[in-house]
Each structure stands twice: as structure tokens, then as C-alpha cells.
Amino acid sequence: MKRPSPPRFLARRSYRRRRLIDAARLLPVLGFILIMVPILWRPGATAAPDTALGGLYLFAVWFGLIGAAFLVARILARGEPDAGDGETERETR
Structure with missing residues (x-):
């Protein structure tokens, strides 16, 4: 008998959470690129x-990165996705 195939798509909530985690991982790279622009x-x-x-630009980038990190952290801290949102243990590996 064939095993049931895993769902093609993740639940919307867990998908958005993962993309937000990806955005949080890219913030330092974006910051590095933006800080190197004055060169x-x-x-x-x-x-x-x-x-x-150049100094005003660097402080604006710095405050912008702090604000973006604050927003991402605040949204991610709201809580874990519900267990019933369609995500299985096999998908998280």
C-alpha cells in the first residue's frame, strides 16, 4: 500500500513564520550592504x-535596522504556530 504523500503546501501561518525567520537571517547581510554604500x-x-x-546616512541605516529587527522580533515573539495548522513532524525535519 502506498504511503500518503505529505501535503504540498505548508499552512499559511507556518509558511509566513518561516519567511519571517528568513528575513531575520538576512537583516545582517542587508545591513552590511547598506553600511558599505558610502564607500x-x-x-x-x-x-x-x-x-x-555619510554620517547621517549611516545613522539612518542603523536606526532603520534596529526598527526592522524590533518589528521582526516582536512578530516572532507572539508565539509558536498552533499544532493543528497542518504542519507535521515530518515536515519540520
Whole structure:
């Protein structure tokens, strides 16, 4: 007798949770890329780099990453998905 095939799709709640975990894992990579952007900037009319603009940009990126991490952590802390949402033990391996 054939084994029943696992469900093709995950439950919506667990799928969204996994994508949110993926987003949390990518935040440091995104942060690194965004922080390295000022290196590529060309100076304006002068030969000296625009330090003030670069500093404002870095602080904006920094606060943005803190805000994004806070939101992701808050959503993930709401709780684990329900056991009855269609996810089986075999799918979590």
C-alpha cells in the first residue's frame, strides 16, 4: 500500500513564520550592504568626502535596522504556530 504523500503546501501561518525567520537571517547581510554604500559615493564639488551626509546616512541605516529587527522580533515573539495548522513532524525535519 502506498504511503500518503505529505501535503504540498505548508499552512499559511507556518509558511509566513518561516519567511519571517528568513528575513531575520538576512537583516545582517542587508545591513552590511547598506553600511558599505558610502564607500561607493563620489565626493560632491570638493575633493574631500561628504562626511556629514555619510554620517547621517549611516545613522539612518542603523536606526532603520534596529526598527526592522524590533518589528521582526516582536512578530516572532507572539508565539509558536498552533499544532493543528497542518504542519507535521515530518515536515519540520
